[in-house]
Amino acid sequence: MSFDECHPDPRAGNGYVVKNRLAACKMTNLRYQRYACPEADCPIIGSASARVTVIFNMQPEQRRAVVMHKLYDIHYNGVPDSTQLGIGMSCEKVNKGTAYCDEPDTEMDKSIAEWKDEPIDFQVLTMHGEDAPNPADNPRIQAEKRTSYLHTRHFFVVDPDDTERVEDTPLKVTFRCDVGRKLSASYVLGSDCVFPVIAKFLLDTNDSSIKDAASLITQAMHNYRSTYPGLTQGDFVPGRFHWNSGLRKPPLTRLYHNKAAQDANRTRAEQSCAEHWGPGYRDRPDGKTNDCFAYPFNSTTQGANAKPPNTPHGQGYAVQPVLSDASRLLNVAIDRFTYENHILDGDQYWILIPD
Template identity: 40%
Template structure:
């Protein structure tokens, strides 16, 4: 029924754990499913389930976060009575298909779940339909390999009707050769790329003429050893999908409301923002409404280049002094301010102009020290939990 290699105890445990998460989320009450997640929950990656895959019925994967991806499609199959072009259709089948992929925490493994249901067919119930999962390293010059270059799940229509969901797991091994163009710190991370591909098929006798339409998809996975080197820098799974995920900031949260308002004012070009934007320029980091404003640009994490971070900080603080004077750190009624800046210092964008960009593309404002530190602490947690490494992109999205 299934073509799989045996799993060791650790892989079985990971499979069981994620399967339980998937099941528990799938059977949640309607009220629980409808509840609006908090900002903290939105910033924390959670496994994707069949019920939380919101991909449209189109080719290509939809990525929920750095560790979860899925594809929704509709299988459509026609079988002809003979191989000749003029032969009539003598059997059809259609079904809804969802494939979810979750990178397993603390491992270099991916758990693939496959759901097929909603059959409408006049084919024999013994007709066998399957999914082929293929895994290959992006580069062949190193030692990177997949423990299963290919795996298949094949069942009859009757068996799919009885059990819609199937799971299998694959592991990513080895490493790419170091890229000499990268700094030594990134080379030490041993970043290694793989490609996962999914496709559907129908088992049929040789010479059968047929047409099969499905949403075959292919996407990349990157693995590394960062969690072993420095878990405060990157944690979760040892692999990640190349997804630009969102860091949500809450303008209604009293703990970081001042910093969140600074970000919000900057991205909408508010008159309260300083420095004022030049004509036609925008603050990077905000994806726009629905992510449709394609001219927007994400932020890029900058972890190792501390000199650039210090340069960003110097420009930001000089701007605060220029606008609010040398005593901007003193708060009326007591307490201290810090010169909050967006984009953040630990990004390539920051407050230092790059590439001859005319005029400022950043905003600053004196905010309560505790407020800005709270925001930066949440940001660091988000970056580490989502395995966003030096050079990876992400978006910032104010809410409320």
């Protein structure tokens, strides 16, 4: 993420605007005031203000992040441009364990004149250690050593006296690091640290190579009753992201370590295809073959085998024979998406269909 890509978002409150799982930013204001005397009701005799943008970028294939600040639109009156304004940061563990950052507490300060000449400064964070394992997690998840950190930012004035004050609300962000990338080359890529945001897979409904598979997903989300097994198996399919929260559905959850559960999803889906389209559903008149394409995907915990047959309420699933190439290519795209966005087993994601 660059400074130009950061925009204010009131929904973020006292937190970062997260662009994706690897980048976040925030725009805030720095306000400094000098009073005629220490008492609270004394008149203001000088002030300074600035716009501050901070961007937080996780580094590719590293357990490291770069935090950059930019001070601009600086205005001051009644104070010298030698006044030193600073940014303090801390990085600490969230849970029990050995987690720590190589720079647990740092400060950067410049005079107003120096900030005007060089408005950008940065810090590099390297994260170490690990959270205490959760005994409820399976051994493969425990082996990933998922570890949470808290980063806090605040403003200050250097060597203030009793008449100087900086308006400040600390800015906080939590993120997670792990060793999943090092355990399996086919599991996850990207940075070893991510923000806890639910990623969105953009379904390209205009891509002719996945047309049939994408069409089933779209139909299931927009008109679930028209799909099979339809209302005999649920009221809706999960995974739909919509900017209108009222139309949004619960996200999907990646299923990776439990291959038996993936196989059970696939078997249940194929049984449904055979029940509705007959045992020869794989055969096509053009000589090519069909796959039983299922949504939610077999690689999610919401797959076809997620609940007993003929349970009409709650989330369900949809199946349809589609050209094998389309089924394969869409599933490959989902695998690539979870891989590149460092979505671990148990992490969630949405499907975004363009309007």
